[in-house]
Amino acid sequence: MIYITGDCHGEYRRFNRQVFPEQREMTRNDYVMVCGDFGYWDTSKEQEWWRYWLSQRSFTLLWVDGNHENYDMLAELPVEEWHGGNVQYIAPNVIHLMRGQVYEIEGLKFFTFGGARSHDIQDGILDPEAPDFKEKYRKLIKARALFRVKHLSWWEEEMPDEAEFEEGRKNLARNDWQVDFIVTHCTASSTQAMFGTGLFQPDKLTAYLEEIKQTCQYRKWFFGHYHDNRNVTEKDIMLYEQIIRIH
Numbered sequence: 062m063i064y065i066t067g068d069c070h071g072e073y074r075r076f077n078r079q080v081f082p083e084q085r086e087m088t089r090n091d092y093v094m095v096c097g098d099f100g101y102w103d104t105s106k107e108q109e110w111w112r113y114w115l116s117q118r119s120f121t122l123l124w125v126d127g128n129h130e131n132y133d134m135l136a137e138l139p140v141e142e143w144h145g146g147n148v149q150y151i152a153p154n155v156i157h158l159m160r161g162q163v164y165e166i167e168g169l170k171f172f173t174f175g176g177a178r179s180h181d182i183q184d185g186i187l188d189p190e191a192p193d194f195k196e197k198y199r200k201l202i203k204a205r206a207l208f209r210v211k212h213l214s215w216w217e218e219e220m221p222d223e224a225e226f227e228e229g230r231k232n233l234a235r236n237d238w239q240v241d242f243i244v245t246h247c248t249a250s251s252t253q254a255m256f257g258t259g260l261f262q263p264d265k266l267t268a269y270l271e272e273i274k275q276t277c278q279y280r281k282w283f284f285g286h287y288h289d290n291r292n293v294t295e296k297d298i299m300l301y302e303q304i305i306r307i308h
Contacts, residue, residue: 062091063167063308065244067285067300070129071100073111076118081304087120089154092166096285096300097127097175097246101134101151116152125158126175127246127286132218146173146232158244160221161229163236167308170240172277174229176221177247177286178264184208186215226269233277242307243282249274252297256287281307 064083066075075081076093102108115122126135135157138149146162158164158173165171184206187197201208209215233240247253249270250263263271274282282297290303298305 062087062306063094063169064092064304064306065094065096065283065300066304067096067290067302068098068127068129068288069095069100069124070098071102071108071111073100073115075302075304076115076122083306084119089119089121091120093120093122093304094158094171094244094283095122095124096244096283097125097177098129098285099124099127099157101126101130101157103131103134112151112155115155118154121154121156123156123158125173125244125246126160128177128179128219130216130219132216133212135218160225161227161232163232163240169242169308170236172229172233172240172243172273172279174221174225174243174245174270174273176219176225176266178220178266179209179215180261181207182209182215186211189213220264220266221269229269229273233273238276239278241280243273243277243279245270245282245284247286248282248284248293248297248299252282252284252293255293256289256291256299261287283307 140147144164144166146164147159149157160174163170163172184201185208187194187210189210247267250267251271253261253267283300285300287299288301289299290301291299293299
């Protein structure tokens with residue numbers, strides 16, 4: 062069995078047995094995928110407890126990264142091979158699916174590509190090493206501004222680099238640009254335009270995903286990021302709290 066859901070932001074109650082009773086019939090050879098913003102943030106006691114709790118689930122949890130992950134922590138994890146693509150293990154059954162990979166799971170091919178540009182940074186990104194950091198921080202907090210802090214709540218790695226884009230092209234070419242499912246955090250520019258009403262602007266990542274959309278043959282494309290559950294098209298599915306079975 063394979064299920065898929067949207068952003069978690071470090072809150073995993075949707076995976077308890079009351080909300081997700083299907084897991085009673087699942088084993089570690091069954092999967093739940095998260096479309097980014099998994100919530101790999103820090104080493105606080107709370108987050109460590111949640112990661113231990115996830116490690117006790119009967120199923121294997123797979124996730125692509127979003128724009129709310131701690132990329133300094135991710136960089137410390139070794140990269141290993143799993144089902145044909147590169148991964149990083151958070152626990153034996155909690156696995157980060159890396160950007161531009163193609164995995165074969167239960168006879169199905171999945172192309173994954175995490176990351177997204179943050180939309181809640183209109184008032185700036187602060188550098189904690191700057192001499193005026195504390196003053197600026199207090200002012201922005203008082204103004205209830207939308208801002209982030211480098212290496213504390215924002216990482217430039219939320220947006221992919223050219224090497225990651227090329228990795229995706231290379232792996233799709235090896236599979237003749239045909240997969241069963243695409244799993245990302247944000248989505249292609251044209252798909253985003255169908256529901257964004259100008260709120261979400263295209264960028265280099267949505268443009269890259271547009272290239273994938275126009276070139277790759279796929280059955281369904283699942284993505285998170287936009288905090289809604291919606292069938293944008295017959296093939297392009299936006300997910301948030303909903304958990305749906307895809308196989």
